Amino acid sequence: MNSLFDDDALGIERPALPDGAVHVPGWLTREQQRWLADQFRRWAAGPVPPHSPMVGAHPMSVQTVCLGWHWRPYTYSREAVDVNGRRVLAMPESMVRLGRLALGAADHPQAAEYTPDTLVAHFYDRTAKMGMHQDRDERSAAPVVSLSIGDTARFRFGNTAHRGQPYQDLDLQSGDLFVFGGPSRLAFHGVQKIYAGTAPHDCGLAAGRLNLTLRVTGLADDPVGKTHGF
Ligand SMILES: O=C(O)CCC(=O)C(=O)O
Numbered sequence: 001m002n003s004l005f006d007d008d009a010l011g012i013e014r015p016a017l018p019d020g021a022v023h024v025p026g027w028l029t030r031e032q033q034r035w036l037a038d039q040f041r042r043w044a045a046g047p048v049p050p051h052s053p054m055v056g057a058h059p060m061s062v063q064t065v066c067l068g069w070h071w072r073p074y075t076y077s078r079e080a081v082d083v084n085g086r087r088v089l090a091m092p093e094s095m096v097r098l099g100r101l102a103l104g105a106a107d108h109p110q111a112a113e114y115t116p117d118t119l120v121a122h123f124y125d126r127t128a129k130m131g132m133h134q135d136r137d138e139r140s141a142a143p144v145v146s147l148s149i150g151d152t153a154r155f156r157f158g159n160t161a162h163r164g165q166p167y168q169d170l171d172l173q174s175g176d177l178f179v180f181g182g183p184s185r186l187a188f189h190g191v192q193k194i195y196a197g198t199a200p201h202d203c204g205l206a207a208g209r210l211n212l213t214l215r216v217t218g219l220a221d222d223p224v225g226k227t228h229g230f
Pocket residue numbers: 120122130135146153155172189190191211213
């Protein structure tokens with residue numbers, strides 16, 4: 001019903017995204033969305049439970065679970081040192097394949113070689129948001145793949161210089177793929193709001209939004225088993 005009145009249907013031109021940023025609406029099928037929501041519930045069962053990462057003294061409003069490498073502002077480690085000290089689950093091969101398929105769908109030339117080594121899953125309840133930030137805790141310049149399931153999010157995608165204009169606001173709906181790499185790899189972005197109650201009934205999530213972000217950290221374990229510092 002909404003599509004009757006959206007920008008495309010009304011013939012309103014949306015500004016192009018900056019180079020390196022690609023939005024593929026409705027990329028995941030409902031079955032894939034349900035499967036991913038199930039996987040999230042499995043990952044959330046442990047060894048590291050969902051938690052709100054701390055930005056300084058303030059907890060983020062999302063609930064986060066990581067695979068491969070555990071992310072917290074502004075670093076990665078194999079163990080969730082800010083949660084319970086347990087090592088995070090390994091990065092599943094299926095998620096590496098999903099990343100390659102995603103880059104393929106975004107027409108990225110390096111889709112076949114893409115090997116994300118971390119997945120950061122955020123659950124947003126109806127009040128959660130994410131402030132404008134850059135994904136810059138990685139040593140690799142490989143693109144970031146972002147998948148949305150559940151409630152629609154108002155997503156702001158900006159420029160690489162600062163949090164302000166120019167930026168573009170777009171809605172990320174259940175099943176949407178968003179990729180940012182190349183000249184947009186370090187663009188500021190954030191989640192302005194969640195549209196509560198917009199999750200499709202058959203997406204595997206009754207309420208809230210799940211964001212799955214795949215990244216290449218460019219990190220390696222050192223021989224004594226410690227992670228490299230920054
Ligand atoms: O939830 C989103 O769409 C964005 C998540 C994000 O920017 C991040 O995890 O760094």
